[in-house]
Amino acid sequence: MNWERWQEFLTCTSCRSNLLREDDALRCSSCAATYLIVNGVPHFLNSVRSGYADVYHARSVRTGLRGLFSPSGFFSAATFVDDRQQAGQQNFHGALDRFLKNFSTHDLVVDVGSGSRRLTRDILNVDVEAFPAVDMVAGGDALPFASGAVSGVVLQSVVELAPNPRSFIDEIWRVLKSGGLFFIEAPFVFPRHNGPDNYRWTQEGLASLCCGFVKVESGISIESGSALGAAVFAFGDERFCKWPPILRGPAYASLWMVCSLVRQLDRWPAASDRRSLYGAAYFVGGKS
Ligand SMILES: C[S@@+](CC[C@H](N)C(=O)[O-])C[C@H]1O[C@@H](n2cnc3c(N)ncnc32)[C@H](O)[C@@H]1O
Ligand SMILES: [Zn+2]
Numbered sequence: 001m002n003w004e005r006w007q008e009f010l011t012c013t014s015c016r017s018n019l020l021r022e023d024d025a026l027r028c029s030s031c032a033a034t035y036l037i038v039n040g041v042p043h044f045l046n047s048v049r050s051g052y053a054d055v056y057h058a059r060s061v062r063t064g065l066r067g068l069f070s071p072s073g074f075f076s077a078a079t080f081v082d083d084r085q086q087a088g089q090q091n092f093h094g095a096l097d098r099f100l101k102n103f104s105t106h107d108l109v110v111d112v113g114s115g116s117r118r119l120t121r122d123i124l125n126v127d128v129e130a131f132p133a134v135d136m137v138a139g140g141d142a143l144p145f146a147s148g149a150v151s152g153v154v155l156q157s158v159v160e161l162a163p164n165p166r167s168f169i170d171e172i173w174r175v176l177k178s179g180g181l182f183f184i185e186a187p188f189v190f191p192r193h194n195g196p197d198n199y200r201w202t203q204e205g206l207a208s209l210c211c212g213f214v215k216v217e218s219g220i221s222i223e224s225g226s227a228l229g230a231a232v233f234a235f236g237d238e239r240f241c242k243w244p245p246i247l248r249g250p251a252y253a254s255l256w257m258v259c260s261l262v263r264q265l266d267r268w269p270a271a272s273d274r275r276s277l278y279g280a281a282y283f284v285g286g287k288s
Contacts, residue, residue, distance in 0.1 A: 002124050002135040003042060006108050009149035013044050013142040035144075041130055044138035052115065052195045053129045078190070078226035078279050079263055081219070088133070090117040091156055095221060095282050099154070099183040107151035112140045112172070113158030123154075141167035145175040152176075156185040157280075160199045165209060173212055176287045182213055185282040189227045191234035203281040213285025222279025225265030230279065233259045 003010070010019050010026065017030035026035045026042055036043050082094030096119070103109050105122050114125035118133045126143065127134045138144050140158060153172045159165045172182055186201045201209065203218060236255035240248055 002122070006124060006145075006149075009108060009146050010042075010144050011146045013138065013144050016146070019144075038130070041134060042136050042144075043130070044136065044142070044144045045128055052127075053131070078222045078230050079266060080221055080226075081223055081266075088118055090115065092117075092119060093221060095217070095219060095284070096154070096156065096183060096185075098217075099152070099181065099284055102181055103152050108145075108149060109152040109154070110143070110145070110150055110175075111154045111156075112143070112168075113155065113161075119154065141171050143171055143175050147174050148177045150175040150177060150180060152181045152183070154183045156183070156282075157187065157193075159184060159209075160186050160201070161193070161196050163198060165199060169209060169212075173287060178287055180287045181216065182210065182285045182287070183282065184210060184285075185221055185280055187222070187280045188278055189224075189231070190222070190279050191230055201281065203275075203278075203283075206281050206283045210283050210285045212287075213283075214288050216284040216286050218281065218283040220275065220278045220280070221282045223266040224270065224275075224277040224279070225263050225268070227277060227279035228265065229259040229263035232262055 007019075007021065011017060012019060012028035012031060012033050014033045015028060015031045017028050019026040019035070020029050024037050026037065028034070080091065080093035083092075084094060084097055085092045100109070100120055100123075108124060109120070109122065110124045110126055111117075111119055112126050114123075114127050114131075114134060116131035116133050118125060125133050125135045126138050126140075128137065128139055130137050136144065140155065140162065141164065153176060155168065155172065159168055162168050176182060184206060186199070186206055188200055188202055190200070203220070207215065207218060233255060236251070236259075240251040240255065243251060
């Protein structure tokens with residue numbers, strides 16, 4: 001498992017002391033905390049769940065055209081700027097690729113809220129749900145790493161779900177080493193996610209959230225055509241979802257075609273740099 005390589009950097013989420021390896025658990029060397037290793041994956045959470053497992057489960061059991069054309073199914077709601085997604089690399093794009101090129105295999109790079117994707121072979125996947133690609137079950141606001149142990153953190157489409165986003169940023173700041181890098185991406189004009197969802201950010205808002213970091217780069221990761229397409233799809237979905245199957249199929253097929261056309265507007269560049277409509281923004285910051 002990926003995490004075993006980084007065992008010396010793991011700490012108790014309660015008292016930050018070192019952890020001792022036992023057969024099926026990691027035990028705190030100071031307090032009474034014990035973290036079970038279930039199917040090779042250490043669990044640093046006992047009960048908190050994001051609700052995303054239910055979303056993915058519902059997605060996989062859903063049948064018929066609604067499943068096929070739902071934003072979370074066959075229909076992809078957005079196209080990323082410089083989209084580079086491949087099988088197993090959901091939501092991968094040029095800015096994220098540039099970010100990951102900063103690290104070597106000797107660096108501890110963590111994808112917080114990874115879901116079931118794996119961006120690189122060496123990345124350490126952390127999520128509150130034990131999805132298949134997850135190396136470690138933990139929350140973004142209580143990471144099991146020693147302060148200053150981590151070289152890079154990816155937080156893509158996760159911070160908007162947090163009840164307290166500040167707690168994620170503070171925790172990421174804590175675990176990053178001096179000179180470490182942080183990639184954060186969050187939606188701005190984008191329909192509510194199927195699971196829990198709390199916030200949206202402009203580019204400026206994202207920079208303010210990360211105000212302690214030195215800006216390396218920032219930009220738009222989902223353009224306005226995709227934002228419009230996703231909004232049109234959400235509008236139709238909320239109206240068609242309870243229709244009888246015989247009407248639902250053609251309705252979703254038409255909606256899918258309309259949204260695919262609307263998304264093509266991404267190719268039409270905005271006339272001004274002062275943007276007021278886009279789907280998502282990203283910010284890359286360094287810890288000085
Ligand atoms: C919208 S998905 C994004 C997945 C992935 N980052 C991507 O961009 O494809 C959000 C993910 O964040 C996870 N998540 C939700 N709350 C979390 C928390 N407090 N700490 C860590 N992960 C969390 C969910 O389980 C889910 O896998
Ligand atoms: Zn402890």
